[in-house]
Amino acid sequence: MKRLRLGICIWGLILIGLTTVTVKASSQEGKVVIALDPGHGGEEKGADYYGEREKDINLQIARYVKEGLEQYDGVEVVLTRDDDVELGLKDRADRAASAGADMFISLHCNASASHQSNGASVYISTGEYNRKSLMDFADYFLGEFEAIGLRNAGTFARVTQMGYRRNDGSFQDYYGVLRHAYNNGIPALLVEHCFMDSPKDWKFVRSDEGIKKLADADVSAIVAYYGLKLSDGGIYEGKHAKVYGATSKGVGMNCYDAPKLTGIELVEYDGKTPAVAKYKVSLEDKVGVSSIYLVYKNGSGNSVTVSLMINEPLKTGNHELMAYIPDGMELCNHTLSYVGMYNVAGYDAGYNYAGGSLIGFGKCDWLNEFVYNGVANLPVTVKGELSKAYIKKLDCEINLGIKRRQDVYPVSLINASN
Numbered sequence: 001m002k003r004l005r006l007g008i009c010i011w012g013l014i015l016i017g018l019t020t021v022t023v024k025a026s027s028q029e030g031k032v033v034i035a036l037d038p039g040h041g042g043e044e045k046g047a048d049y050y051g052e053r054e055k056d057i058n059l060q061i062a063r064y065v066k067e068g069l070e071q072y073d074g075v076e077v078v079l080t081r082d083d084d085v086e087l088g089l090k091d092r093a094d095r096a097a098s099a100g101a102d103m104f105i106s107l108h109c110n111a112s113a114s115h116q117s118n119g120a121s122v123y124i125s126t127g128e129y130n131r132k133s134l135m136d137f138a139d140y141f142l143g144e145f146e147a148i149g150l151r152n153a154g155t156f157a158r159v160t161q162m163g164y165r166r167n168d169g170s171f172q173d174y175y176g177v178l179r180h181a182y183n184n185g186i187p188a189l190l191v192e193h194c195f196m197d198s199p200k201d202w203k204f205v206r207s208d209e210g211i212k213k214l215a216d217a218d219v220s221a222i223v224a225y226y227g228l229k230l231s232d233g234g235i236y237e238g239k240h241a242k243v244y245g246a247t248s249k250g251v252g253m254n255c256y257d258a259p260k261l262t263g264i265e266l267v268e269y270d271g272k273t274p275a276v277a278k279y280k281v282s283l284e285d286k287v288g289v290s291s292i293y294l295v296y297k298n299g300s301g302n303s304v305t306v307s308l309m310i311n312e313p314l315k316t317g318n319h320e321l322m323a324y325i326p327d328g329m330e331l332c333n334h335t336l337s338y339v340g341m342y343n344v345a346g347y348d349a350g351y352n353y354a355g356g357s358l359i360g361f362g363k364c365d366w367l368n369e370f371v372y373n374g375v376a377n378l379p380v381t382v383k384g385e386l387s388k389a390y391i392k393k394l395d396c397e398i399n400l401g402i403k404r405r406q407d408v409y410p411v412s413l414i415n416a417s418n
Helices: 054-069 089-098 131-147 176-183 208-226 248-253 388-399 411-417
Strands: 032-038 075-079 103-110 120-124 152-156 188-195 260-268 275-284 289-297 303-307 317-325 333-343 348-354 357-362 366-371
Touching (some): 032 089, 089 176, 131 208, 152 248, 260 357
Antiparallel strands (some): 120 188, 260 275
16 A cells, blocks of 8 residues: 555564464474464354355365365364354354464355355454565465456455454454454465345355365465475466456556545434434545445443435545434444445445544555544434435435435334335
8 A cells, every 4th residue: 555554564573372383484493383264154054045054165166176186285174163053253263273283274155235245355463473475375365366357356355343453462353263363373365255235246155166266276376376286296376466466447447555544423303213414524545435334432332323325436535424314323422433345446444433543444454543532433312213305215216226215214214214
């Protein structure tokens, strides 16, 4: 990233508890132990589209990857689960640690609320240790996915929305398996192979042949990164993404930066719920921000998400945006704790509130912060109703396919309007 940085460094040695962590980059250093983590399981189905359940696909991919890697010398593969059981996020990382894993790879498929997204992405930890190595590893995965026809949706590190921090002061990971693996001293990736709800991607999850292609891509990435050898001594050089660390959209737009938030303020709100509020947002982005959402917490620790309404992508400048304040919020002050945003090139940034500042983490290696004095906090004081004019606006957007009824109306209003 080319914007303000806060001195990111890769430490040669970090103690996590009493455990030191090391990434092996070659099988010549000894046997590499890979922990494969098929996401979800049991009652937790994950994404569920067109009769296919993510938990089943993840397990199929893991089994194929294990089978493929076992053709190579110097590698041992363990699965965190090998049947349809529900397993806690910490338990997954603990099982990998008990097996002496050198790398933890969580296997998933994706879906989006808009059903318009497609492509493969890789998430790494927000922790500083091993970041460059993990970005290199993600680059191999995305290069292989591009080769089989998937869009490269990018490499990301997603920071927690709840403001939790590590002992070194850095924000924890959003994804629990990455958080727990990091705290166990294990480098970790989370691979989102494709979008199950995308017509462009679903050929990869609706047949055994497609699932096998995803698994073969995973095998090739792991083999290339570790330099694993077949019994005949052959080495696979591997493929790289077309542009390191970039999304396919970013390459096409010549954009390699995450969006940058520089200010946010609540400028108009009558304290009712449900209701409409107006915000002033200041940002920097050359291709346009397409999504901004705010996470509020109240005194009880409960959280609620408020999405700002964006009709056209927002480029650098000041913008006034409306937001629907959902039904059911408690009558008390809600404090802004997190701001998330995406631009049209596919890059994201997340901002946590801490000590009078909103501190941002974007893409994989960019930090930014600005002073924030609570001007976007949300005092909810009155139970109200949506105006007829606003309901008419929502109905128009729903009819045009811009929004889905279940995403913008409280259940009570949906039932009343039917």
